């Protein structure tokens with residue numbers, strides 16, 4: 001796109017019907033994103049190791065009651081959770097469509113001889129397999145899917161679990177998503193970063209589509225050597241707690257509990273996320289409506 005197209009862009013969130021997502025599966029973005037996942041400077045793509053260790057402790061002791069379990073990690077990234085869960089004796093599978101993350105996770109699992117298998121697939125279309133004790137999906141990614149896909153992911157997770165198995169979702173609160181959509185516009189420069197290996201400027205703006213409860217973030221990337229301005233869009237769907245409960249129930253889950261964080265206690269980071277844990281019911285009702 002060019003500057004004229006930016007000037008003429010739609011600024012009315014009620015007319016923004018696209019459900020955009022940054023292409024994390026693009027090999028170049030994936031390669032650059034891996035750096036962000038592994039960075040110990042901030043909790044951006046993944047949390048830093050110190051916090052992940054606390055989360056893994058809670059999952060092992062509280063959620064899995066120290067019992068060796070079969071775990072499916074959706075959107076596993078470079079396997080920072082599943083590899084540590086495997087060190088506690090669990091058998092893990094991870095699915096992610098980011099090629100660099102899956103390669104990193106697989107290499108580490110082989111090097112450390114971990115009981116982990118990683119698959120490079122899209123969780124909307126992947127076959128999840130069966131007989132899992134836990135399906136986990138952390139760090140808010142669930143809300144970046146369109147509601148139909150979110151329902152599909154829950155239904156597939158339900159199918160993948162043993163009776164009595166659990167799903168663990170870490171999701172953003174409705175207010176956190178609304179705040180995301182109401183962020184002020186900012187711009188920043190990078191010598192090289194997530195969007196390019198070349199120097200670039202990134203202009204970002206956010207919108208809150210109140211009617212559909214969606215936060216829309218737009219990133220306009222202006223590279224020094226490229227006349228075309230690249231636009232990336234990321235949408236996040238907001239759900240009230242009651243809507244999460246409906247989604248879970250529609251997928252067949254029962255015993256739906258909420259926790260303030262992945263350590264079980266009040267979030268120190270004030271990141272606006274919370275945790276939902278539910279069990280597989282025996283009645284396999286998967287009709288999904290919110």
Ligand SMILES: C[S@@+](CC[C@H](N)C(=O)[O-])C[C@H]1O[C@@H](n2cnc3c(N)ncnc32)[C@H](O)[C@@H]1O
Nearest residue numbers: 024045046075076077096097098122123139141
């Ligand atoms: C915020 S990151 C979290 C990664 C990891 N769970 C962690 O906390 O370290 C979200 C992950 O979801 C993956 N992802 C997003 N959409 C996906 C899809 N449709 N299929 C598979 N993976 C997906 C991304 O590639 C990314 O690795």
